[in-house]
Amino acid sequence: MQTTVQFLNGLDTIGGNVVSFVNGTTRLVMDLGINFNPEQQANADGYAIGYFPKLPTLFTDQQADELKTFVFISHLHIDHMGALSYLKQNTLVYMSQASYDLYQVLLTLGWEKPTVANIKVLESEVAMSFGPFTVTGYVTDHDIQGAMMFKISDGTHLFVHSGDVRWDGDQADLVTHWVHALQNETVDLLLMEGTEFSFPKSQNLQRNTEMQLQQQFQQKMLQTDQLIVINPYERNVRRLVALYNSAQAAGRQMVWEPEYAQILKKLDSFAGLVLGSDISWQMIKETPQRFVVQNRFHNLAQLSQLRAPFIYLHMNGEPLGRYDERFSQMEHFLQEQQGTLIELGASGHATRTDLTKIAHLVNAKVTVPWHTFKSSLMADQLRKVGLTVKQPEKNETLNFE
Numbered sequence: 001m002q003t004t005v006q007f008l009n010g011l012d013t014i015g016g017n018v019v020s021f022v023n024g025t026t027r028l029v030m031d032l033g034i035n036f037n038p039e040q041q042a043n044a045d046g047y048a049i050g051y052f053p054k055l056p057t058l059f060t061d062q063q064a065d066e067l068k069t070f071v072f073i074s075h076l077h078i079d080h081m082g083a084l085s086y087l088k089q090n091t092l093v094y095m096s097q098a099s100y101d102l103y104q105v106l107l108t109l110g111w112e113k114p115t116v117a118n119i120k121v122l123e124s125e126v127a128m129s130f131g132p133f134t135v136t137g138y139v140t141d142h143d144i145q146g147a148m149m150f151k152i153s154d155g156t157h158l159f160v161h162s163g164d165v166r167w168d169g170d171q172a173d174l175v176t177h178w179v180h181a182l183q184n185e186t187v188d189l190l191l192m193e194g195t196e197f198s199f200p201k202s203q204n205l206q207r208n209t210e211m212q213l214q215q216q217f218q219q220k221m222l223q224t225d226q227l228i229v230i231n232p233y234e235r236n237v238r239r240l241v242a243l244y245n246s247a248q249a250a251g252r253q254m255v256w257e258p259e260y261a262q263i264l265k266k267l268d269s270f271a272g273l274v275l276g277s278d279i280s281w282q283m284i285k286e287t288p289q290r291f292v293v294q295n296r297f298h299n300l301a302q303l304s305q306l307r308a309p310f311i312y313l314h315m316n317g318e319p320l321g322r323y324d325e326r327f328s329q330m331e332h333f334l335q336e337q338q339g340t341l342i343e344l345g346a347s348g349h350a351t352r353t354d355l356t357k358i359a360h361l362v363n364a365k366v367t368v369p370w371h372t373f374k375s376s377l378m379a380d381q382l383r384k385v386g387l388t389v390k391q392p393e394k395n396e397t398l399n400f401e
């Protein structure tokens, strides 16, 4: 039977990419993100303005049709899962075990809004059947806990959704593993993320790998007697653990805000001190050279009580970038408080060279660049290595007979 692939969103944006695979009465939907757009967020009817994908039985009160729908979430970045809390119908949603565990604690903290979805685990590299489809998830490397790549078979055709991926991180072997696995198969369609094609190349010059980030963090600790404050993203649990280890190696104690501590405890990764229960700001002020304090933007004002120069390492926590007006608020505040702002992040997205290399090695019959502002630029690059590339319009369908 024919499989129809429909691109529901995210073709020329970073994130918000949604694709569906329909065969008979079974529909698979992959990722359910929303884009960062405060203006649209204020609008009450997100469905009507195309903010949510065109899936009326999921996002409106329309009665279910004959299609049985299964949703798959590659990872817990808002642009891949932010629409979960807007689902109107109880829907089966699959994600990796590590994503599942993280999602549960985020719900507990109220950092994710409740969802009517029925969340299930997709074990890594265990093929699961959904009607005529078989879905296999592979854990992959991205800057978040639990990221997965998805392979979908309808018995005749093979489709691959790369998810977000990097190939120079501390888990590059995971990516190498799934790329090699795909080389032994004939892939009909590869949906390849292209984030790094979005920005001018000069911005990529100072690219840090995850390992270089830790090295620079350690250097900073050894160079100064000042307090070091870090602002990492709570969902990158692996980085949090590595930061703790680096602090230990440099002879400093790591101090976590209670919510970060709760995440780490729930995921069995906790070590260090908890601000407010194990240690107070007063104690930190007495011997600042002995500590690293994790601080998120929400609690930035707490740093005003330090009244001494400190180093502030922005490590991909919120605000995520200069497009967010809170970034300049943060800069202004730190200047006033004698905080030296250093941006010490690492990208979760593969370089242009690595993206092209992955697509080239997978060598699908058709490759679709998406999750990028510059899909044409990426398409040119992919064609140069001999790939057949398609750039679908939003809501366009491709049929596989």
Ligand SMILES: [Zn+2]
Pocket (backbone or CB within 6 Å): 075, 077, 080, 142, 164, 348
């Ligand atoms: Zn992501």
